[in-house]
Amino acid sequence: MPSASSAASDSGRSAPPSLWRDSDFRRLWIGQTASQLGEHTSLVVLPLIAVLTLNADAGELGALRALGQAPILLLSLVAGAWVDRWRTRTVMVSADLGRALVLGGAVVASLLGGLGLPALFVVVFTVGALSVFFDVAYQASLVRLLRRDQLTRANSAVEGSRSTAQVGGPALGGALVSLLSAPIAVVSSALFFAFSFLSIRRIRRREPIPGRTDRPRQVGQQIIEGLRFVVSDTSLRPVSLASAAFQFSFAAMMTAYLLFLPRELRLSGTAIGLVLAAMGPGALVGSLLAARLPSRFGYGAVLVCAAAVGDGVMLCVPALHGPSAVTIPSLIAVNFVFGVFGQLVNVTVMVIRQAITPDKMQGRAAATITFAGMGLTPLGSLFGGYLADGWGLRNTLLVAAAGMVLSPLLMALSPLARLGRELPFPKDVPAAAAGPKAQEAGSRDTGADHALSD
Template sequence: MGQTVSQLGEHTTLVVLPLFAVLVLDAGAGQLGVLRAVGQAPILLLSLFVGAWVDRWRTRTVMVLADAGRAVVLGAAAGAGVVGWLGLPVVFGVAFVVGALSVFFDVAYQASLVRLVRREQLIPGNSALEGSRSAAQIGGPALGGALVSLLSAPVAAAFGAGFFVVSFLSIRRIGRREVVPERVERRVWRRILEGLRFVAGNASLRVVCLASAAFQFSFAAVMTVYLLFLPRDLQLSGTVVGLALAATGPGALVGSVLAGRLPGRFGYGRVLVWAALVADGVFLWLPALHGSPAVTVPVLLVVNFVFGAGGQLVNVTVMAVRQAVTPPGMQGRAAATITFVGMGLTPLGSLLGGFLAGTWGTRAGLGVAAAGMLLSPALMALSPLARLGRTLPR
């Protein structure tokens, strides 16, 4: 429950801040790109340090503190909005701090399952956790869009803070004993280098890093243009934008269920390549959208549903492979290294999206960014990852 509510707060905030900037503060393409880059910068700046730290502490403690911090920051943002101080500089600061605390939560969350379940339970466990995150993806964007459109940014921020408070209280109640790896006293830089060497020395994890980097860079550019394209080119309200993005959630629920079945039937490698190809390729349809909401909204719902299903199938499968080939004492650093390499370029991708939308227009920019996403399945198809069979590697 705690992880689900925390994800709900995170996905609500991810929609609230950009929509508030575009619809209320009239932010341009470049400003929106900077806002998204500021929120993603902590991934690049902090991931490796957080991974080295998480391997030495209880993941429950890290997640609880991250939730408490995000609740305080969003509560302060709600207060700033009430007194009229919620301008772009404050929104940038909120985005950065929430992004930094989310790095702590996400790295600890990825390392926690291996400490709590047996190896053969990784796929079912990841499917269950990712399924709960999918539920958050359903409600978060829709709720965020509605809050900004119908109420106000302070109310939206207060709702986000409330979600993190509930998550804080829920995760604190986890009673199962967590097996924490034995501490070895080494300098933080040495522990970070050990994580980097481990990931670089494993063929499957190397490809995961490269494919993730290609996807996340292009997807960050896509989402920056997308959040301009929907309200300005297609003339959709914040509520409808939120509902369209929320279609990713039901798709992700389907992807979580399929992730528990398809890899064992068709092979992990084949599922990874085809799911990534379908999920990434569906965005190529977006630049051709024209017409009234009666035409465009159903298409957007289908596109986001397919993307959610394929993307979640890839996420669960990749996470299970990573957890299976990584020893317990390296889980946090491996997750952080992959996050650092895979998502470290997202701030640049967001800036590129703002540049493409401002220079070439939203339709052309969206097409170029969407085409870049196809590099990810291409890298997996040409790698040893594509040859993984029906059982998890050792």
């Protein structure tokens, strides 16, 4: 990978015929897919160890799940700062190796009878913390390894595999627990992380280390810089606000939704699983659409319209009544549509964020937006439970779904809605380096993004 000084001279090179001919991208994609499978398999298997092997009660299981989610709130901003200090390859392989070793140790301890709830709490928190670092790093890695014109297709491929892992991982974990045992099933997660480690470790292209000259004591300052960058950017600020509104409302809705299906609609466990699984195929379709629609209709139009349709369709849920022969197909259709357009929003937002963020801020921008959105999910879940107790399940679903619609509204009222078919450039890149096409694109400072060249 060339240095920043050679980026301008390389900007005129033509793109390779296919993204998949890039061996480093293939290694990243394979590793990221394996890592996501390991993560989502462990999300099912580790709680099952607590329930089936350690006889955990509901309170202990709730504490276990909370510990697994806590690193998102506690460590996202720190992870962003560290990703901007180190090569993303280094962060990802370290996270993979750490998770494989921790899970392998848990298996050995369980077989020897030495794994108790306190030790499992440590395992869950450690795996969650390392997953935060991996997830921030892989988002920044695409920008450092690929060219700007490859970002949309690359994110579509990566997010498509992540959606597959979100559906296939829990199913695989549950099947392995049924066929073998919960402790032995943990081996599958460890093997996935080990495979990811081996694949990503083979990435050959060297990337710059934007913040390597910073000293460790400046991590706090780096976090503040990342927060200020996101807050001050006219596109990233509404992304953060829209994400916060969506994640808070969606968490509230899911709390009521998981009670609404069995209690109000009288659906069986099998039917509930079928209904929820419809989001997975929808997300795969959304990933495929995200590779084509923004460059045809414009990033802003696709983003706002997809968010409006995907979030708006959830307003149909509280209106459902009748026998399961009616409600089950209706819920499958709603969740499929939500999966399609929700994933289209996810990929489009990620591409826009990567395109307008300077290389030195990629990790912190991704972490700050994750912190702003996912950090509110515990509060949203509590709010949903409070509303359900006082107002009833249908009213809670209606309020939460209406709250989700705030997300596309915030984006529609922001500069995001005016983005065209060309991706914007980072603010801090001189316009003279962009080339003729970029200079004609608009009023933003434009230029060849040195982090995206080979």
